[in-house]
Amino acid sequence: DAKTTQPTSMDCAEGRAANLPCNHSTISGNEYVYWYRQIHSQGPQYIIHGLKNNETNEMASLIITEDRKSSTLILPHATLRDTAVYYCIVTTSGTYKYIFGTGTRLKVLA
């Protein structure tokens, strides 16, 4: 599986868009990009995933660069409840192992 690199922490003002970057320069053609978040000490929660096209759902948008070496998770209007650790993972559906990194700690400020 491709390794990912994320900033350790970020701050965002409430109501503004939160843009969380992820580098995955060794990603292969059949690997998807997945995003999860972990609020406080709860179990991680799935947010969104994509292969090469940009994706949007009710929680967030995922922008993947054309070369697929990096991606950005966008929370369009961050709220205090979006304060969490966000994990970017690259894997294939046929992979048994599912490895998490250390993620980005996002703090939304009032």
Place this chain on the structure above:
Amino acid sequence: NAGVTQTPKFRVLKTGQSMTLLCAQDMNHEYMYWYRQDPGMGLRLIHYSVGEGTTAKGEVPDGYNVSRLKKQNFLLGLESAAPSQTSVYFCASRRTGGTGANVLTFGAGSRLTVL
């Protein structure tokens, strides 16, 4: 639909004691996982299972054993607990094939303290 249920939620052990954490899922998922999370750290994969009767080692398997006798249950055992195993343990499951097949569903976690 309960999803993934972990028991117990909290446990305190003395060094050398043994215990078993139970993970149960009602989604008919094939794959199940056990992770540990130490304070301020990310999740590390302990063991996983790709089906009933099969288990495999993850990133940090030492000191733990697992069993998957039934498809819906994945047990994590500590034979002789050590203070280094103080952590929060998360179980997760996912199905195989189809849209969203690689999406993990997590339990609420089991907080273990070893004195």
